[in-house]
Amino acid sequence: MTNEEPLVSAELLAIMQCPACAGELSERREKPALVCADCGRAYPIREGIPVMLVEEAEEPAS
Amino acid sequence: MEPDNLDVATEQAAVTRRYNRLASIYNLYDAPMEMMGTRKRRKRMVEKASGEVLEVGVGTGKNLAHYADGVHVVGIDVSTGMLQRARNQAKTVPVRTNILEADVQELPFEDNTFDTALATCVFCSVADPVQGLREVARVVRPDGRILLLEHVRPTNRILGWMADVASAVTRRVFGFRANRRTEENVAAAGLEIIDVSRHGIWREIVARPQGTG
Numbered sequence: 001m002t003n004e005e006p007l008v009s010a011e012l013l014a015i016m017q018c019p020a021c022a023g024e025l026s027e028r029r030e031k032p033a034l035v036c037a038d039c040g041r042a043y044p045i046r047e048g049i050p051v052m053l054v055e056e057a058e059e060p061a062s
Numbered sequence: 063m064e065p066d067n068l069d070v071a072t073e074q075a076a077v078t079r080r081y082n083r084l085a086s087i088y089n090l091y092d093a094p095m096e097m098m099g100t101r102k103r104r105k106r107m108v109e110k111a112s113g114e115v116l117e118v119g120v121g122t123g124k125n126l127a128h129y130a131d132g133v134h135v136v137g138i139d140v141s142t143g144m145l146q147r148a149r150n151q152a153k154t155v156p157v158r159t160n161i162l163e164a165d166v167q168e169l170p171f172e173d174n175t176f177d178t179a180l181a182t183c184v185f186c187s188v189a190d191p192v193q194g195l196r197e198v199a200r201v202v203r204p205d206g207r208i209l210l211l212e213h214v215r216p217t218n219r220i221l222g223w224m225a226d227v228a229s230a231v232t233r234r235v236f237g238f239r240a241n242r243r244t245e246e247n248v249a250a251a252g253l254e255i256i257d258v259s260r261h262g263i264w265r266e267i268v269a270r271p272q273g274t275g
Contacts, residue, residue, distance in 0.1 A: 012136070012160045015114075015175045019168040043170075049145055051163040052138075052170035055071075 007032050007045050018043075020054045033058070073189040074165065078140045081187075085122070085143030099264075104128065104182045107211045107266060111135075113177030116201060118166045118194075119184030120144075123151030126159060133157055136176075138164040166194040171201045178202070182211040185244055195251030199271040208253060210267040212244040225263075 006013070007027050016025050016034070023038025032045040034052075040060025044051050108128035117125060120137030121144045129135060135157055139145050145161050152159040164170050166181075167190055179198045188194045198208055216222045244265055248255055252272045259266040 009160065015136075015172055016170050017172050019164065019170040022172075025170075046142070046163075047146070049142070049149065049161055049163055050170075051142075053140070053163060053165055054168060055075075056163075 007048075008034065008050055016052075019052050020057070070167075070189040074140070074167070077187050077189065081121075081139075081141035082143040085141060085147060099261075100183070103211055103261075103264060103266060107182060107209050108180065110207070110209055110268070111178040111180050113206075114175065116169075116171070116176040116179045116198070118179060118181040118198065119187070120148045120161065123148035125180070125182060126151050126155045126157065129155070129157045131156060133178075135159045136162065136171075138162050138166070138169075140165055166197055169197045169201050173200050174203045175201050176203065177206045178209060179206070180209045183213065185210065185212055185247065191244070191247045192251045195248055195253060199251060199253050202271055204271055206270065207256075208267075208269040208271075210244065210248070210265070210269070212265050212267070213263045214244045214265050216263055 007029070013025065013027070017023065018025060018036035018039060018041060020041055021036065021039040023036040025034040025036055025043075028035050028042060033042040034045065034050055035042045041054070041057040042060075043057050104125055105128045108125045109130060111129060111133055113133060115129070115133050115135045117135055117137045120126075120139050123137065126135065126137070126148070137148055137152070137159060139148065140163065142163060145163055149161045152161060162170070166184070166188055179202050181198075185191045185194065202208055215225050245255070245258065245267065248267060248269055253269040254272040255267060255269045257268040
């Protein structure tokens with residue numbers, strides 16, 4: 001896998017939102033995750049599977 | 063609608079743990095139900111799915127082989143153990159799939175996204191089924207379809223009572239309830255039922271987000 005390859009397909013990311021606040025998500029490559037632009041929660045991507053559970057999300061550093 | 067004394071989150075966490083434990087033997091454990099006609103009913107429901115499909119409770123991915131050509135399936139489940147199997151299964155089928163860990167009570171999708179939402183034998187294990195069904199209605203397009211195959215609480219008084227008793231056991235051991243009133247929950251969540259086939263305790267329900275399409 002090259003660094004340019006998306007962690008989650010663009011098609012899938014386009015229909016996704018933060019399960020906690022409905023904010024827009026974007027990829028984080030180091031420590032792979034989908035990060036919410038609004039509430040800052042980071043949803044980990046484990047073994048290629050995005051874990052979109054609010055209780056599993058990293059809370060934003062305040 | 064449900065005699066829920068347990069806190070919803072606590073119950074959901076317990077269900078997830080049970081399914082993670084069951085993942086390696088799930089298909090074996092499920093085999094007797096499959097032989098009693100569930101497979102045929104599942105296949106019949108899955109074949110109705112079209113377009114962009116959300117499969118809630120994709121589990122080990124048993125339904126993936128039954129989808130019509132050309133659909134795109136987004137499969138979710140709360141159990142990592144089950145999803146790893148679903149992902150392996152996804153590699154063996156022609157339809158395009160994406161697998162995510164997500165909770166139907168808090169779906170990570172935008173409104174009006176899917177043409178079809180499908181769940182087979184799932185809502186008996188969701189802690190707050192009405193909230194789950196509301197979320198499904200939110201992400202399905204107004205002209206989309208919601209397809210549910212569920213076993214429910216028997217309407218016969220004595221059998222219903224037996225299901226209530228059995229449910230105390232099935233809920234703790236397997237994480238599902240034998241006495242869910244899914245049809246009532248579908249209506250309570252504000253979905254419009256278009257068609258129901260009733261076979262014993264089985265319900266094949268076709269619904270849509272209410273007041274639309």
